[in-house]
Structures are given as structure tokens and as C-alpha cells.
Amino acid sequence: MFVHIRDLHYKYPNAEELTIDQFNLTINKGGITTILGESGSGKSTLLRLIAGLEMPTKGNIMVGDDCMCSHSKFVQPENRGIGMVFQDYALFPHMTVKENIQFGLLKWSRKEKKTRLQEVLELVNLEGYDKRYPYELSGGQQQRVALARALAPKPKLLLFDEPFSNLDADLQIKIREELRKILKTTGVTSIFVTHDQEDAQALADNIVILRDGKITDTGTPDEIFGTDCDISERLAVKPRVLSKL
């Protein structure tokens, strides 16, 4: 599913300034795009707008045939074909891996649910873990369950908000390599937000650099990081924004 963001502006009702300012972006079907920016640059806000959890103040976001603008009605992301993975995994602690993964498959038949559970467990390399509870899993395994749960309903678009920030450095490298392979196998369009340049470089087909709610640069990882130019200047958030955190 392609994503087309046109002239997007967003201001929180209680804020004085725009958090997202004249943002334009097209993401092709099947692509992996990373939004890279420092704390306070507007990454999570942008992701919430794409998910339809906030509506634009101005401009619009097309996710496939679905257009969101200032007067759109709220629709649950999963009903728009959008899956989300957060940094804290957001697994239900009282549910097994199987129950967590099948949670979003309410309308599926028993047989379809069983087949899909096996498919996604295989995809994330967790066959045989279906009866475990989240507290019986390592951080990396919990992250893979969160991914399996997001993939289970066959979303057309997957959104990731700092998905690796709770993992240690070695596991982070391993999981992001696995994740890139899984996403390319499924062909799902994906958007990551992160402040981590290595995540952005290792995962993305395309990188968008966000600063104070505006795009300062876009390109492939080679185009963004392949120069001698220090990108910290392009990432730096103005102190006045940081002072609000």
C-alpha cells in the first residue's frame, strides 16, 4: 500500500507552534522508510497522524485509497489495514503468545486463526512458543511476538515507533537484520521512527530526516550517510523545542 502525505500541518490544541510543518512525502508500496530525528522533532506525532490516531490540522494523508484530513472521522488503525509496533511491545501480560497473536483476528474462523498463528510464528522464528506468557520470554522474543501480532491480520502498512530501544546493542543488531528480511519476505510497506542513525541506516530503503517537524533531507542510506558531511546539524532540534520537554 502506498502512502502519500501532502502539505501536512499539525498543531496540538494546547501548543503555540506547529509540531508538523508543511510535510510532504510519498512512500512506495513495499518500501521500508525510516523517519530519523532527535527527541522532540515530531516523529511520534507524525506516526500517530499516519495511523489516523490524530487528524491533520491542514493537508492530508492518503494511505492506499483511504484519505485522512482535518474533518475525517476516527477509524481504528487495524480497520484501515494498519499495524503498529511500539517500543514497549504492548503485549497483554495475562495472555499467552497464541492469545496475543490471535487477538486481532476476531472475525477469522478457528481454522484460519490456527493456520495464521503457525505462519507468523514460523516467520518470526518462534515455533513452539505459543503457550508461553510474555513474562516467560526474553526482550528479543517479546519484540518478535509483537511483530507477529502486528503481522497476523495481514496489514498493508506497518508502523514502528522506536521498536528496538529496549533491547541491548547486540540483540538490536540481530533483530533489525531479521526484521528487514521478514518485511521484505512479506512485502508489507513499513515506516519506522527512530533517533538511532544505525537503525535508520541498517533498515531503510529510504531515510527521511525530520527536524522541528520539517523534512531537512531525504534519500537512500548511501545518499544520506555516504558523504563526509556530518548529519548532526541536519538532525538538531532547536533549543526552544527541547526546553518544552
Ligand SMILES: Nc1ncnc2c1ncn2[C@@H]1O[C@H](COP(=O)(O)OP(=O)(O)OP(=O)(O)O)[C@@H](O)[C@H]1O
Ligand atoms: N499532547 C501534546 N500536547 C502538546 N504538545 C505535545 C503533545 N505531545 C507532544 N507534544 C510536543 O510535540 C513535539 C514533538 O513531540 P513528539 O513526541 O512527536 O516527538 P518525538 O520526535 O517522537 O520525540 P521522542 O523521540 O522524545 O519520542 C514536542 O515538542 C512535544 O513536546
